[in-house]
Amino acid sequence: MTLMEYVIQKASHAKEAARKLALLPTDVKNSALLAMADALERQEAELLKANTIDLNAATGLSAAARDRLTLNPKRIKETAAGLREVAALPDPVGQIVGMTRRPNGMQVGKMRMPIGVIGIIYESRPNVTADAASLCLKSGNAVVLRGGSEAIQSNAAIVRIMTEAGGKAGIPDGAITFIDNPDRQVSTLLLKQDKYIDLIIPRGGEGLMEFVTRESRIPVIKHDKGVCHTYVDASANLEMAKAICFNAKVQRPGTCNAMETLLVHEAIAYSFLPPLIAQYQQAGVEVRGCPRTQIIVPSVKPAEEPDWGTEFLDLVLAVRVVKDMNQAMEHIATYGSQHSEAIITQDDSRALRFLREVDAAAVFVNASTRLHDGYQFGLGAEIGISTTRIHARGAMGLEELTTPKFVVLGTGQLRE
């Protein structure tokens, strides 16, 4: 079998499954998810064995990458708990969204349907395998999973256990299709299968985004980087601002919605920055400031031009004193990545203007950018945070894995 035949076999298998999945009753999907959760916990030993093979083979990884690759009993329990949460969410498929009567008497509405086949291309973390598969299943989509080669044994074991438990519960074969050939050429070929795959969601670094954007014939919803700002306005409640700014940087710096640059209005910079920067420094944050920040707090390092617009993903923060909100918004428009942006202010008209004018997937008033998350926003779960401007922007939940079709109820209407 050639690589092309292999890829077409996998993709077409998923497409066949998608037709059946689209019509599967909610209770079958839910029972399957619960059975999968039980099976993952029951077969913990098999999972850990597969994971050990991956870990032994992965010699060149950084400590952080190695940690992301690692499975342990606690993480397996969390994964199983995640599947049970997805089972408990409402099924979006078949929901009718708005139904209006037209002047000619016909009723027109929309019904949510699965997208079809969703291809997920992702790097190392094996927990993505179970998360993504469960969300696609619940929303009636087949999924084609192409994980990182370092995690191939762990991912294969997760899919094997989920498929076996799902099969017994009535899930069609191919619903969770795993690409078990690590050849890089397979990804390229997969991205050409627009006949079988309806949407590609890449999750990973810039190299992966560039590769998928370049090669894909299939619509892509990117999960790209977040260069997130918090702007502390002259009118801010400074205690609240301090708590939010600390949380946005320190609570979990390695995530896409963590703050990377702090912008502070000049009128409050002298009172606001010294205690906050002291708190950052105590927490191990390296602060890189603009010249005015350095005057206010001489211990900070100078920020260089490339620091603005950098996603540090680490305990590093760039700080700039701005003369007003206009300059803050201009800075965000120039250096931001349109991911998550926040203003801290007690002035309602400025808050509203910031909300309207800042172009980002999520804009916050008086809250931490770290709250940009499907669970926090009430979507129940998330497949990720879209940085694409079409279909879904920001946190994507089950609804964003569906597509509305028009449904029309007539009584003999014709086109005049």
Place this chain on the structure above:
Amino acid sequence: MTLMEYVIQKASHAKEAARKLALLPTDVKNSALLAMADALERQEAELLKANTIDLNAATGLSAAARDRLTLNPKRIKETAAGLREVAALPDPVGQIVGMTRRPNGMQVGKMRMPIGVIGIIYESRPNVTADAASLCLKSGNAVVLRGGSEAIQSNAAIVRIMTEAGGKAGIPDGAITFIDNPDRQVSTLLLKQDKYIDLIIPRGGEGLMEFVTRESRIPVIKHDKGVCHTYVDASANLEMAKAICFNAKVQRPGTCNAMETLLVHEAIAYSFLPPLIAQYQQAGVEVRGCPRTQIIVPSVKPAEEPDWGTEFLDLVLAVRVVKDMNQAMEHIATYGSQHSEAIITQDDSRALRFLREVDAAAVFVNASTRLHDGYQFGLGAEIGISTTRIHARGAMGLEELTTPKFVVLGTGQLRE
């Protein structure tokens, strides 16, 4: 200037305009649209002169293509009327969609925003130029227009008149960016400008769809072909069925939502088909039937395998007698293009099953597929009918030219 420099200059100019357009008040956009409509009518002579140059240069065109390319006073009036209708529609930008309070007290909702820069790649018809530009403008998007080379003088004149009138009314330069270099390589380069262009909408034949799908780094919403079916169930009201089937085929056969294949339940085929086919034949429709159709109406030609699944776009119809709704739905799944599908039935449970199970952008019960249209569906106007499964499926109006961003109103919320 190289072609690449030319393309980047055009695309980046549109991007700059988009930032300003996103914030433009509704009344400025509406005044501009009204001024553009007046200007098009006032400068009719200039438009007709430009169109004559195109028509004189277009020697090899079919009569139908020549007709599509032709402007006349009536068409210019219709175009101007279209702009005034768009001015009268509600502005979707800034609309808040749902606002809920989370357990931690923060309020989360979505606000509709412009997508940014929309590239429209289309063939001959110059009316698309004004339609697409007006819808993009109203929804706060900049547009990059790449029309067919046969219509280049007509399109350039339309854009020139609209831009001049818009400029006086406060529309930023670049809001309607016209690609005036007919070199085919320009389209290829345009499709690589994902830094500046956020969405591509191709409108045209299969060759254009294939080209755009292959070359684009930018998300694409296709407007592809419609192989539409009407299934007449055993329980149909046959008079209603006859009127709908005639309308769906004959009212305007050259459109993507016209019926191409009629599926008839065997229980009513003997009573239903003879009078309907007689009516079709009187109207000049060439009917191509399955063997059972030929037994019932011997005068019909045999349908060959390629007739199923063909978009005739003409007075040609394929007819098949099916043994039940399952076979009809199987036929639609095999040969349809997921565009517009209809069932004619008085049986509510079959109607509901058809609505749920048929995979298409619009599914109709007891109505003509020709009604799949933005105006008919109450969207006000349409940029086209999407055959892509993400972002917008089926008729696309102003709302589908926006993207929702999350807006969060907090009171100091942190991520725990």
